[in-house]
């Protein structure tokens with residue numbers, strides 16, 4: 001099995017088990033990677049043999065510590081490459097995820113270290129996602145989706161990196177990681193959220209977009 005396929009499975013399991021209960025299922029992985037459950041089952045036996053996942057048929061499955069370390073290495077490569085493409089190559093944040101999906105499997109450790117050094121050992125990628133350190137340790141934030149936030153003042157801390165159309169639109173609107181926004185009277189029933197930005201600017205977001213912008217309440 002090509003290592004890029006294994007890496008994509010490890011990354012998908014890390015992502016899925018991170019949301020909630022610490023484990024995931026064959027069905028969830030199949031949906032995430034758009035493959036059949038049978039294909040996932042075969043891969044899980046392979047990853048179990050390699051000591052990367054804990055998996056019993058019909059029970060939840062999760063990464064073993066070695067699997068977490070391997071998955072975090074891929075995430076580190078992905079996020080450093082994204083930042084490199086923005087900072088050094090001048091791409092915008094809507095253009096880098098797809099490129100990083102490819103390059104994360106082929107870049108050497110030596111080149112990655114050089115990029116890390118050149119960028120000043122950065123802690124976050126262009127979308128605000130934390131970059132795992134060399135040991136695979138990643139900083140956690142207390143961000144919530146804007147769509148679930150109560151009225152108040154917030155800082156934008158990250159935006160989902162997978163939806164390039166949304167990222168392109170937010171880029172056009174000039175939204176930035178670290179920007180401070182005000183959310184007054186969130187009316188979720190209407191399906192549209194309006195936030196105030198500095199300089200009296202306003203931004204209206206649909207429910208789906210508001211679910212992909214993550215904010216932290218300001219002190």
Ligand SMILES: [Zn+2]
Nearest residue numbers: 082097100161
């Ligand atoms: Zn990405």
